[in-house]
Amino acid sequence: MATQRITKQRLAIVDALSSQINFKGAQEIHALLVASGETIGLSTVYRNLTEMFEARDVDLIIGADGESLYRLCSDDHHHHLTCKACGHAIEIVGEALEVWAKQVGLDHGFSDISHTLEITGVCKACRSA
Numbered sequence: 001m002a003t004q005r006i007t008k009q010r011l012a013i014v015d016a017l018s019s020q021i022n023f024k025g026a027q028e029i030h031a032l033l034v035a036s037g038e039t040i041g042l043s044t045v046y047r048n049l050t051e052m053f054e055a056r057d058v059d060l061i062i063g064a065d066g067e068s069l070y071r072l073c074s075d076d077h078h079h080h081l082t083c084k085a086c087g088h089a090i091e092i093v094g095e096a097l098e099v100w101a102k103q104v105g106l107d108h109g110f111s112d113i114s115h116t117l118e119i120t121g122v123c124k125a126c127r128s129a
């Protein structure tokens, strides 16, 4: 029974995230779920989002105020160019960065090399507003 309930809540969270273009904090996601009629606690949302991130089902970036923000993203390895003003995030792939990051690790004798990189700025729409 417990498993079933978690699955239903997980699906509701995936559903809420799939309708969002921008990265959202757990509280915002919780508010969306409540607004759509779900009975779900904030701590359940937090726990599910953490598990989903660990399973790489969602992407996580840290917002300007240090809050964790989540979004459903494409499966392939990618980075984000995120607007500090409106939160809009574009998925970017940088071949030069991938090669460089790996080479730097190898040069220092590292194995199992991975990296995270988020680029922030102010988008065109926000700048002209």
Ligand SMILES: [Zn+2]
Pocket (backbone or CB within 6 Å): 059, 072, 073, 074, 078, 079, 080, 091
């Ligand atoms: Zn992404």
Ligand SMILES: [Zn+2]
Pocket (backbone or CB within 6 Å): 083, 084, 085, 086, 087, 088, 122, 123, 124, 125, 126, 127
């Ligand atoms: Zn913007």
Ligand SMILES: [Zn+2]
Pocket (backbone or CB within 6 Å): 077, 078, 079, 097, 098, 115
């Ligand atoms: Zn990368």
